[in-house]
Amino acid sequence: MSIQSGTPAARVRPEDAPAALVRAGQRVATELRGVVDGLEPQLARICGYHFGWRDADGRPTDDGHGKLLRARLTLLAAEAAGADPAVAVPGAVAVELVHNFSLLHDDIMDADELRRGRPAAWVVFGQGMATLAGDALLAAAFCRLAPLAAGPTRRAATVLPDALHRMIAGQSADLALEGPDVDHVEVDHYLRACDKTSALLEAASAIGAALAGADEQQLTALRRAGYCLGVSWQIANDVEDIWGDTGVTGKPELSDLRRSKKTLPVILALRSGQSGGARLAEALRAAGPQPSEPEVQQWARLVEAAGGRAGAERLSRSYLEDAVDQLRAARLAARPREELVRLFRRMVLRES
């Protein structure tokens, strides 16, 4: 199916509108399709279903629903104000994305089981994933508008929507770490999931730099330092989930492992080539949805024996060192730089 033929904007009757409006409408439809196809795969599937471009199994359909009424309103408003509707395409795309975000979330809240004559996305994919898919569309809306910012604010305007987009993709990758599959989980998948944490720490640092009018070298160093901090911290949190003090973490013990979630220590143990790793894989494959306390405790011991804990702690420290090196190699004011270093160490190592 070509992008034009199945999408709603192609239904604009040419006799109703001049060529510029038709072209702008087609660009909106094409861009929307591109935004959805570019999402993290699981989110692309849910949003593709929601827009009516795919069935519940991900197969393309011909009945792309949605009349893009709001996009049409945006394009016509631009024309009515005397401009070529093409100038309003980013706005029209963003408005449709926000609209579909709200449909995905509101159907959950309203317990509406039908949308455009089909089961609503939450009925097919579950409430959690439909919520996240809505979040992804909202992030995409702001990603589309941010580059319109002019001058010195442009850099600051793009940081947060980009981070939000990556956080949401990270959360989706993170959810996929749960479940029975132990054979296809690799460290690079885990690092993508880390974006749920690291993308925002990167953005926190980068937006401060951008608003300060930092030069490129400073901005890059602060951005990367924030990213490395995020990965280091996420790994440390995942280690703590298994071996930490619940009084410090404020979370129930072993909550990840209880869900068969393959965080870095588990992945490193599974990939260790040691007998403990093979026994762990076997145990996780055989596990039911509600493993017993002794089972989960036994898994934790297997992960540690196969080197999963030590390896994860090593990698966390290595990212922390990278973060500090980034800061120290850049031209930054000394006092706040060293305060950042102390902050990083306090976060990851829980130094007081």
Next chain:
Amino acid sequence: MSIQSGTPAARVRPEDAPAALVRAGQRVATELRGVVDGLEPQLARICGYHFGWRDADGRPTDDGHGKLLRARLTLLAAEAAGADPAVAVPGAVAVELVHNFSLLHDDIMDADELRRGRPAAWVVFGQGMATLAGDALLAAAFCRLAPLAAGPTRRAATVLPDALHRMIAGQSADLALEGPDVDHVEVDHYLRACDKTSALLEAASAIGAALAGADEQQLTALRRAGYCLGVSWQIANDVEDIWGDTGVTGKPELSDLRRSKKTLPVILALRSGQSGGARLAEALRAAGPQPSEPEVQQWARLVEAAGGRAGAERLSRSYLEDAVDQLRAARLAARPREELVRLFRRMVLRES
């Protein structure tokens, strides 16, 4: 409790940081508090609980949690790049809001029942309201950043975050229309709930105008036309939910009434002063959570007999006329203006 004393930034030890950083940190904490307090009441309550400023019943607490680590990172990054951390306050506020959005949503998806040592917001307030509260924080983040846009893009940059903010408040007001209370539901509450629809239609029109470089008169006319269209359409949809053809609406018949949702026809009937209104009030008060089909059909007849349908249809048409009047009174290009009028009529009246 003063804003400073109970909030996390006040815990920055003065000997650790110079006065500018402390002041900036306090501004972040104050602004966050102000953002949350300014939300629609039900959302303010949930977010206040989530941040640790209120207990589950809405009473102030002293244990404001959250270390504002990300805000600190943002402020220090600005300082490290050579600026006064004050320049980074809007960025720091936005980053903390995005962070807390993600906590609210991720706890639902991860089924994490504890957050900062207390029951997570979704455990206390339900998944739907916690999702919406997260959405509200995300909207607030973009509302905080949008005014930083410079020059001609500023107007376009603020439209969508503002609309998102109002849509979410509208959805919260809309959810409050369900349930057994029939004595405190007024038309102005319904109109606030209409913002779930009308805020985005207003924005769709306004953002097209803004991107087209419209003058103030054009922008105002297009914005108001979009708003009036939204109210008109929402009322028409609520009328259709009761008396419409499910083949056209694609939604199950009477889905609002089945949930005792007091949309405009119901409110007008209840407030009609007619005997049918009093009987309707009695019936709704006595209704269980799952009313029978004959009950719901009987309510629909009572609403119609008390003038609820006719009154709602009148108000929908009146808003539609206002929308058209707005367009016709402004200096707009004639062809797209008339096409907007046709689009409005097609949406509300389902004219082909």
